[in-house]
Amino acid sequence: MGKTKYKPVEDVNSEVVDDVEIAEEVEEQRNDGEEEEEEQKQEETPKSFEELGLDSRLIRALTKKGIEKPTLIQQSAIPYILEGKDVVARAKTGSGKTLAYLLPLLQKLFSADSGSKKKPAPSAFILVPSRELCQQVYAEVSSLIELCRVQLKAVQLTSSMSASDMRNALAGLPEILVSTPACIPKCFAAGVLEPTAVSESLAILVLDEADLLLSYGYEDNLRSVTSIIPRRCQCLLMSATTSSDVEKLKKLILHNPIVLTLTEENNKEEAVPSNVQQFWISCSAQDKLLHILALLKLEVVQKKILIFINTIDMGFRLKLFLEKFGIKSAILNGELPQNSRLHILEQFNAGLFDYLIATDDNSQTKKQKEEAKGEENKENNKNNKRSKPKLDAEFGVVRGIDFKKVHTVINFDMPQSVTGYIHRIGRTGRAYSSGSSVSLVSPDEMEGFEDIKSFLASDKNKDSDIITPFPLLTENAVESLRYRAEDVAKSVTRIAVRESRAQDLRNEIINSEKLKAHFEANPRDLDLLRHDKPLSKTAPAPHLKDIPEYLVDPKTQEASKMVKLARAAMGNTRRSGGGGGRNNKNKKRSRKGSDPLKTFNPNGSKRGHGGGVGQKKDGRDSSDGSTKKQKTV
Numbered sequence: 001m002g003k004t005k006y007k008p009v010e011d012v013n014s015e016v017v018d019d020v021e022i023a024e025e026v027e028e029q030r031n032d033g034e035e036e037e038e039e040q041k042q043e044e045t046p047k048s049f050e051e052l053g054l055d056s057r058l059i060r061a062l063t064k065k066g067i068e069k070p071t072l073i074q075q076s077a078i079p080y081i082l083e084g085k086d087v088v089a090r091a092k093t094g095s096g097k098t099l100a101y102l103l104p105l106l107q108k109l110f111s112a113d114s115g116s117k118k119k120p121a122p123s124a125f126i127l128v129p130s131r132e133l134c135q136q137v138y139a140e141v142s143s144l145i146e147l148c149r150v151q152l153k154a155v156q157l158t159s160s161m162s163a164s165d166m167r168n169a170l171a172g173l174p175e176i177l178v179s180t181p182a183c184i185p186k187c188f189a190a191g192v193l194e195p196t197a198v199s200e201s202l203a204i205l206v207l208d209e210a211d212l213l214l215s216y217g218y219e220d221n222l223r224s225v226t227s228i229i230p231r232r233c234q235c236l237l238m239s240a241t242t243s244s245d246v247e248k249l250k251k252l253i254l255h256n257p258i259v260l261t262l263t264e265e266n267n268k269e270e271a272v273p274s275n276v277q278q279f280w281i282s283c284s285a286q287d288k289l290l291h292i293l294a295l296l297k298l299e300v301v302q303k304k305i306l307i308f309i310n311t312i313d314m315g316f317r318l319k320l321f322l323e324k325f326g327i328k329s330a331i332l333n334g335e336l337p338q339n340s341r342l343h344i345l346e347q348f349n350a351g352l353f354d355y356l357i358a359t360d361d362n363s364q365t366k367k368q369k370e371e372a373k374g375e376e377n378k379e380n381n382k383n384n385k386r387s388k389p390k391l392d393a394e395f396g397v398v399r400g401i402d403f404k405k406v407h408t409v410i411n412f413d414m415p416q417s418v419t420g421y422i423h424r425i426g427r428t429g430r431a432y433s434s435g436s437s438v439s440l441v442s443p444d445e446m447e448g449f450e451d452i453k454s455f456l457a458s459d460k461n462k463d464s465d466i467i468t469p470f471p472l473l474t475e476n477a478v479e480s481l482r483y484r485a486e487d488v489a490k491s492v493t494r495i496a497v498r499e500s501r502a503q504d505l506r507n508e509i510i511n512s513e514k515l516k517a518h519f520e521a522n523p524r525d526l527d528l529l530r531h532d533k534p535l536s537k538t539a540p541a542p543h544l545k546d547i548p549e550y551l552v553d554p555k556t557q558e559a560s561k562m563v564k565l566a567r568a569a570m571g572n573t574r575r576s577g578g579g580g581g582r583n584n585k586n587k588k589r590s591r592k593g594s595d596p597l598k599t600f601n602p603n604g605s606k607r608g609h610g611g612g613v614g615q616k617k618d619g620r621d622s623s624d625g626s627t628k629k630q631k632t633v
């Protein structure tokens with residue numbers, strides 16, 4: 001992180017300014033030139049939140065959240081936003097962009113709010129591309145308001161809300177509105193927000209995950225918002241990548257913004273999360289179930305674990321397979337009702353279960369997304385009951401979602417693109433924490449994997465692999481589970497998968513209704529419903545639930561012990577379902593020396609990760625040459 005350089009750049013949007021304003025902007029640009037130099041100095045000595053000029057109430061709130069020092073993007077962006085500048089901030093995933101805009105936004109509202117009369121419409125709009133992000137940003141802003149003990153009100157709106165729900169939400173004259181762009185025109189059309197009131201009140205507009213807003217089809221919605229944005233409104237555009245869409249939005253909405261971006265020469269490396277150790281395992285498509293079983297059952301990867309698959313059916317197949325071995329997991333996909341999805345995310349973040357199987361939006365084809373949109377428009381069509389379950393067009397698992405304390409991301413299926421890979425692994429190693437990723441790569445995914453590897457390879461050292469073979473699973477350990485895994489995999493038939501998927505959806509629709517009422521009454525209660533319940537009606541057989549010790553290869557046993565020790569050192573000893581994640585908040589993370597992924601050598605002596613004597617290129621140990629099936633059941 002320390003070597004990242006942010007380069008402020010000024011940008012004149014001459015179409016929207018008159019002569020006087022141009023003169024002011026020329027002056028501003030001169031000042032900006034001075035700021036640029038100042039910025040370079042700032043990078044050498046990292047600033048504290050106090051030095052950035054933040055209000056003491058916000059600093060206290062951050063301390064309560066266990067956040068002590070600003071990330072780089074926060075150091076760069078906060079002073080400019082406090083000054084009132086329009087800002088475009090591009091920083092890699094997990095770099096803390098949300099607080100980079102929320103903290104100064106709240107501070108500005110503190111001072112604007114003191115003693116003044118309530119405005120007829122919100123003073124700040126925060127527009128995000130998905131409902132999950134909406135919920136996440138709303139939760140963050142609400143907790144800051146609560147911790148600061150100020151009289152500000154935030155609300156979230158989603159386009160699935162009825163006009164009367166929207167009216168109720170806005171009735172308390174909130175200062176902050178968090179929503180997807182589609183909601184704003186809906187509010188205008190339903191008469192629950194007046195465009196003139198918005199023009200009068202709006203002081204700050206934030207477009208978060210800006211690079212996604214246009215590709216998610218919000219262009220028309222954004223145009224109808226921009227037409228009423230007052231010239232004095234401060235606009236902030238946050239994004240993880242540079243794209244033509246960001247440029248388009250910048251031109252559409254911002255005035256002479258400060259552009260905080262990565263210096264060009266570091267761009268690629270800086271886009272990749274640097275706190276994530278990346279590993280891979282080569283295996284056939286059929287053997288993926290066997291390998292994931294070995295990873296989880298032999299506990300050679302740290303919990304909590306986020307597992308990505310490309311299709312919803314495969315997610316159910318994996319869940320059914322794992323539960324036969326007593327491994328409970330939950331499923332997250334765009335087919336589930338919104339309340340269930342939000343609840344699953346909250347429970348996972350609160351530490352109620354350790355394994356989440358997610359289908360990310362990359363695996364939704366454009367056609368599926370269009371279908372999803374079409375389905376949404378047909379929402380009231382009662383004859384449509386028997387149609388395929390609809391996918392939510394506003395669903396996005398990967399982009400921007402802050403899964404808390406994920407230690408390992410497993411790519412059960414490889415993502416469709418390099419960007420997809422970066423966003424998936426970016427769900428761990430967020431801000432100042434560290435994590436690891438393990439990708440299971442089958443021969444037909446090898447080409448895409450090579451693309452990812454060559455993208456990640458550093459320009460200076462083309463031969464050094466950033467994604468190294470996974471060192472903690474020996475071939476023996478995997479083979480010892482083969483017979484059981486293959487036997488169980490056969491029992492998870494296509495029909496069983498289909499039935500489970502339908503059953504789960506039915507349950508979640510019922511849950512969703514209960515949750516709606518429940519969330520309204522107890523927004524913070526997480527214990528109503530569990531999402532990691534078994535799908536299968538039969539309990540796992542004892543011999544599958546507990547792998548007998550004689551079956552486990554000694555080297556893998558040693559690795560597993562080290563992973564457990566590391567977890568204990570990290571204060572992560574709770575069993576799944578314990579819900580104790582929150583208490584671990586301030587515990588120190590493991591040092592490099594105690595991380596077995598960094599130190600374990602299946603051959604005995606200490607070494608770094610990567611190859612080693614007796615280790616195959618795919619990362620599994622072959623020292624005793626045994627690849628035979630062990631029929632043990």
Ligand SMILES: Nc1ncnc2c1ncn2[C@@H]1O[C@H](COP(=O)(O)OP(=O)(O)OP(=O)(O)O)[C@@H](O)[C@H]1O
Pocket residue numbers: 066067068069070071074091092093094095096097098099239240399400401402426430431432
């Ligand atoms: N200064 C900080 N110190 C420690 N943790 C932080 C700090 N700032 C933010 N975080 C935490 O880091 C995590 C990632 O932050 P955030 O979601 O804002 O990243 P992001 O840059 O928006 O990522 P993405 O592009 O994926 O949305 C959050 O859990 C947040 O609470």
